[in-house]
Each structure stands twice: as structure tokens, then as C-alpha cells.
Amino acid sequence: MARPHALARGTHGPSGSPPHEDSLTTFRCGASTLLPALWRGASSRLPTLWCRASALHPDGDRRRRPTISHRSPMRSLARPLPARRPRPACTIPCPGRKRSAIIRPPGPLTTSPPPFHGAPMDAKHVYVEDLKNHVGETVTIKGWLYNNRSKGKIQFLQVRDGTGIVQSVLGKGAVDDATFAACDHLPQESSLMVTGAVRQDARAPGGYELSLTAVTIVAQAQPYPIALQEHGVAFLMENRHLWLRSRKQHAILRVRAEVMRAIRDFFDSRGFVALDSPILTPAACEGTTTLFNVDYFEDKAFLSQSGQLYVEAGAMAFGKVYCFGPTFRAEKSKTRRHLTEFWMVEPEIAYATLDDVMNLAEEFITFIVQRCLERRREDLKVLERNTALLEKIRPPFPRMSYDEAAKWLHDKGLPFEDGNDLGSPDETALSQAHDKPLMIHRYPTKVKAFYMKPDPQRADRALCVDVLAPEGVGEIIGGSQREEDLAALERRLEEHKLPRAAFEWYLDLRRYGAVPHAGFGLGVERTTGWICGTEHVRECIPFPRMMYKIYP
């Protein structure tokens, strides 16, 4: 009862019309085992695509795949390729011939697409993560082939569906021979639907497996670039859109999603109003860092580096607010801690002091970590994270003033100059020395932003706090009590040489009912990276944006 499926038709373009070249990329003409006689006859005229390395670039030459960089924006896409030894645009293996054939552009498709193999899917569709509730039932998993270990007359198809991976066992005779043979040649990441009885079996990774009675191949993949082997970072980054399917990346991004949900749950349940700040802004919030420029009609604008000034307005209106969104920094930082686009949550509270936000940060971090332990333990296991270290993350967190930190660094013999901001190596050393987040407060006023309130006890120290995650991770929170005095703030703007006109609205917040207030910002990717034990923040966001890197 094999029949074409809507999904399959979709991959071949409208029936009877010439397919778009791209639409052909989902099947291959070398797959004669998949095709009935009529279709196979047509396949010799079909152009497609079983190129060894054409997954990323239409000319099949991986070395020319688009790499977009600051110095050579869109170079490989914008310029014609240099003249060189002619290469086949696309090749297919031809039985009986040593060399691959050169493929001509596609002609019109006149035959119908190949039918699927296997029985129609009348079994209940379930997700891999729910399989344990369906032992003994016959169910269908819809997903992609993670790996196939073929052992002659028995095949072990490992199918992933986004919620997990399940091993399904296909014995010869369980399905028709054509389907069995097709499965034996299925490349990694081919999409397929498998139907079978759910069994508990200790031999299966994950503990449950399927005894298959039907397999439907939705789309046979081209050879998948990301093999089950080690790959270099550069290669994986250029294949980020596919890398997301890998187990570790999958686990990290699920933890990230949990972190984001925990953030919202924490503030929403405490009476904070979500008040989003603009992404397009007229001026720098802090003045010191480099911003991305944007043409804003006839004017100039910037991508926001912080929503803080705007949530201050929000706090005066709603009492407790937070903004949560992307933030942009154009600094040329090339380290494992930096992205040019990252997500930040910034709570701001009226009538709050530095101590209030330090206490809040402590509760907040604890909430996020414990939530991930509670709900994403399996992912942390995939990541081989030492969760015992995370279990310890509960109040109180150690607190240290800047002066105490400076003394600690001196005692350790680290080259640190009093009065300077803490450098990266300093923070790393401090962070490594603690097994809980370390709160360092009251940095020198001169190294901090203009809006931070100086300590009334000591004007050369600001009422601010940085929270350093342990294990050498470093800063995940920066916060402060804000300067609420109009005259003092005006002086600070001048000292920082900031354009006053752009800040008039901000000064208004002091003119009309100023109150003490405070807040902080937490970086989502750094926090996720700490919880996951990830080496680099680029793995903690689906499509990282970094210096000179904006593809894919």
C-alpha cells in the first residue's frame, strides 16, 4: 500500500511542473533501490545531487563556501569564482563507471515522484521522551536517522525526533525487501517515520527500543557533513544550522530554554512587570563601549547595549520591572566569554538599595540553577556536568568588597594595581577560589558607569556589584544602585563627556519624584555556559554573532 505522501510531493515541487533546482536537493538519482522501474528509468535523466560535498555551496566546492567576514563581506558569494580546473557542478555515482558523471541542469519532470515504502502510518504518533508510557503498544516515531548499524539481516536504526533518540530494530522480513535495502543505505539525518512495538530492553541505549513493522522514508539525505567523529570549531560553526542537531548542542540549548523560562517565572511570580526596552536607541547608555550603527531614516541610531536606562523609567512607573531581550556590543572581543549579540535580563526596582539587589541576585541565581537541576537533569548528564557543584548553589553567597578583593589578589601574589578595574585574570582567580558565585561590591567610582551612585560613606567607591560565577567562569551579573540626585547625575554626565541632550528624558526621572533605586543585568549565555559547563558561550546561543562572524 505504498503511496506518495504529501511531504514527499513537497520535496519534488508541484507535480508535472519543472522543479526548482533547490527542490531537487532532497532526493538523489543514485538511489535506485528506492525507485520503482518507471522512476528509475527517468532517473538517468535526472540531475541530482549526490555530490560528495555540495551540501553547503552550489558549486560543490567546500573551500568556496560562503564565509562572511568583516574584511571580506560576502566575498565568495559576491565575486565570481576564479578560473580554475573545471569541476563538475554536481556528480552522481554511476554503476560500472569509475568516475562520477558530470550533471547537466535539470530538465522538466514528467514522471511521478517515488512512492514511500512501508505500511501507511495508522499507529499513534508519540515522541521519544514519552515512549516509556507506551510499552507494549505499537507506535510511530517521526524523526531523523541518527545512525544505522546494519548487521546484515538485522539493522539497528537510531532515530531522533528532537525529544530523544530511540534505537529501533529492523529484522529482514519485517518489511518488504526494497524497504529493508533502502534503510541499509540511508545516510545520517535522512528523515523517516518508523512504526513498531515499544519494548523495554537493557541492550538499547536509553532502555527502550522499537521492534519495527513499518518504515517510511520521508526524504533521503545527502551525505551528512557532520559525521560521528570529532570536528574542528571552525567547521562546526559554519555548519551551526546542522550542528544544532548534535546531542551536546541539543542539550545545551534545552538548558538555555530552561534558563530563559526560569528567568521569566522568577520575576513574573514576584510581581515584576515585563517592560521591554527598545533595541534601536538614540545614544549610548554607558558611553564607553562601541555600538553598532544603524541608519534610522535620515538620522543615526544604535543597537542597544543595555535596556537599563529605560527600565529605570519603568521602575518609576511600575515599581518593579524587568526587560529581557537581545543586547549588542560592537567591541572587538575575541574570547570564550564574548558575543556581539547576546541576551540579557535586567530587573530594576524603585526604593531598592544595593543590598536589596544583592539579595535578589542571590535568590535569582539560586532559582535558575535549581530549576535546571530539577527539569534538565538528563541534558546535564549528556553534557557530563558535575551536578554536585550545582547542588551547592544556595544562599548565602560569599561577598567581598573591591578592597578586600584587591587585598586577596595581592596576598596571592597577582600583579594587580589598586584603583584599577579587576582584569579578566583577576576575576578568573577570584572565581576559581570559590564554589559559589562570588559577589564583589563597591568598585572604584572612576572605573564604573556614570549612573552608578557613589557610596555616601566613601565617594570614591560606587554602590555596585559584580557577581562572578564559580569554577573560573567569571562575571554573569553586573548591577548597582543608581544615582538619583539630579545635580550629581548632571556632573557625572559631564565628567563622562556624554551628550546631555540625549539624556534629558533620563534626567526627568530625577526631576519628577526621584527615589533610591537599583537593578542589575544577567547574561543568559554566560549563565547557561556556567550551568552546562561549556567552554565557550558561542555554544549557548542558537546562532552566535561574534566579531567577523555572521554566517549562518
Added chain:
RNA sequence: UCCCCGGUAGCUCAAUGGUAGAGUACGCGGCUGUUAACCGCGGUGUUGCAGGUUCGAGUCCUGCCCGGGGAGCCA
């Protein structure tokens, strides 16, 4: 912007200045419990680019390009 490391097959990597080679992926064959399965067979190539030294350069020198890590700055 500065400092350090790197660029060889689609991918991961070898190769005293002397014939560019493995594993993997891919293809074919074998195998009814595999765990990145295994066994046999099949060939990968402008050694990042441009010069230079040399009888001879993947290897040494110079410049450039690209990538990675770090400093500053920051979440």
C-alpha cells in the same frame, strides 16, 4: 588595536628538505543484538595565496589572507 598558536583529502589528522599518507565519510560485498559495530575491496589532493632560497619545498625565508585563543572592554 595588540600578543600567542594554527591552515595538508568532504571531515579529523600524519608525513628528517627527497615518490603526499592513514582514519572517517561515501560506494560495493559479508555478517540476526549492534553500542562512534566489525571484516574485505575501492581514491581522494592547486598541502590557504603570492613571491623567494634550493638540484629538489607540505617542510626553510618574506609578505598577505583566513581561522583559533588571549589582552583591553564587558553580560
